[in-house]
Amino acid sequence: xxxxxxxxxxxxxxxxxxxxxxxxxxxxxxxxxxxxxxxxxxxxxxxxxxxxxxxxxxxxxxxxxxxxxxxxxxxxxxxxxxxxxxxxxxxxxxxxxxxxxxxxxxxxxxxxxxxxxxxxxxxxxxxxxxxxxxxxxxxxxxxxxxxxxxxxxxxxxxxxxxxxxxxxxxxxxxxxxxxxxxxxxxxxxxxxxxxxxxxxxxxxxxxxxxxxxxx
Numbered sequence: 001x002x003x004x005x006x007x008x009x010x011x012x013x014x015x016x017x018x019x020x021x022x023x024x025x026x027x028x029x030x031x032x033x034x035x036x037x038x039x040x041x042x043x044x045x046x047x048x049x050x051x052x053x054x055x056x057x058x059x060x061x062x063x064x065x066x067x068x069x070x071x072x073x074x075x076x077x078x079x080x081x082x083x084x085x086x087x088x089x090x091x092x093x094x095x096x097x098x099x100x101x102x103x104x105x106x107x108x109x110x111x112x113x114x115x116x117x118x119x120x121x122x123x124x125x126x127x128x129x130x131x132x133x134x135x136x137x138x139x140x141x142x143x144x145x146x147x148x149x150x151x152x153x154x155x156x157x158x159x160x161x162x163x164x165x166x167x168x169x170x171x172x173x174x175x176x177x178x179x180x181x182x183x184x185x186x187x188x189x190x191x192x193x194x195x196x197x198x199x200x201x202x203x204x205x206x207x208x209x210x211x212x213x214x215x
Contacts, residue, residue, distance in 0.1 A: 032164045038157035040210050042125040046159045047206055049128025053181020055202040062207055065153060066093045069117060072151050072203045081151075082116040082143055086136020091117065091153065101139055107146055115149035116199075121176075122169050123154045126162040128181070130154065130204070133174040141177050150199040152179075156208035 002010075035042065051057045060068040070093035073079050080097040082105065092098055099105070099113055110116075119137030120130045130152055132138045137153075144150050160166050170176060182202045 032168045035161035035165075037160045037165070038155075040208075042159050042161060043156050043206060043208055043210075046123055046125040046128060046154075047204075049125065050123075050130070050181065050202075050204055051128075053128055053202075055128075055181050055204050057204045057206065059206050059208055061209055065091045065205060065207060068205050069093055069151055070096075072149070072205075073115065076114045076149060078114040080113045082110065082113050082139075082147060084116075084118060084137055084139030084143060086138075087117055087119065088137070101143060104140070107142065110142060110146035113147050115151055116143050116147040117151045117153070118144055119153050119155075120158060121174075122166045123159045124161075124163060124166045125159055129163075129166075130179040131166060131170060132177040132179065133170060134177075135174075141175055144177060144179070144199070145183075146199075148199055149201045149203065150179075150182075151203045151205065153205045153207060156206065156210070159206075 047057050047059070056072075058068055058071075069091060073081065073093070073096060078097075079095065080099060081092075082101060083092065083098045084101060116139075118132065118139065119135065121133035121135055121138070122131045123129065124131070132141070132144060134140060138144070144152075160169060179202065182200055
C-alpha cells in the first residue's frame with residue numbers, strides 16, 4: 001500500500017521529470033573549522049552580539065563563577081534557584097536555596113523560583129546565540145523556559161565562529177534549544193514584549209582567564 005508520503009514524492013518526481021538535473025552546488029564557503037574556537041576575538045564578538053539582544057553579560061574567571069552568580073541573584077527577589085543535576089557545586093554561592101529537578105518540577109513550581117542556573121553546549125560568536133542540548137549541566141528544556149531569569153555559564157572554549165561550526169559540534173539527536181537573548185516578540189503592533197515564551201532576563205557569564213581585546 002502506498003503511503004501519503006510516497007504518493008507526494010512520486011508526484012514531485014513526475015512533475016520534475018522533464019527538467020535537467022541540477023549539478024551539486026559547492027559549499028566550500030561554509031568553511032567549518034576555519035576559525036579556532038575560544039579565541040579572545042571570538043569571545044569578544046560573542047559578548048558584543050549577545051549583549052545586542054539585551055542580555056546582561058559579564059566576564060569571570062574560573063574561580064569567580066559563584067561570586068558572579070551571587071551578584072546576579074542579589075538583584076532578584078528571593079534566592080530560590082533551580083539547579084540541574086550536573087551543575088558543578090563550586091558554581092553555587094552560599095546561602096541560596098538550590099532546588100533540584102528530581103522528581104521533575106511542575107510548570108507552576110518552576111514559575112515560583114527566582115532563576116535557573118545552567119551551562120550550555122555551545123555558543124556562536126557571529127549570531128550571539130547560546131545552544132542548550134539537555135546536557136547534565138542544562139537539564140530539560142522547561143528549566144530554561146519557565147523561570148523569569150536564566151543565568152547561563154559559557155566557557156570560552158565553547159564559543160565557535162558561526163552556525164555551521166555549531167551544527168558540526170552538536171548532536172542532532174539531542175533536544176536543541178537555540179537562545180538569542182531574552183525571550184521577546186514584536187508580533188503585536190510591533191511593540192516589543194519580553195517573557196512571552198521564555199525568560200525575560202538572560203544573564204550570560206563568560207568564563208575566561210584571557211581578557212578579550214579592548215574595543
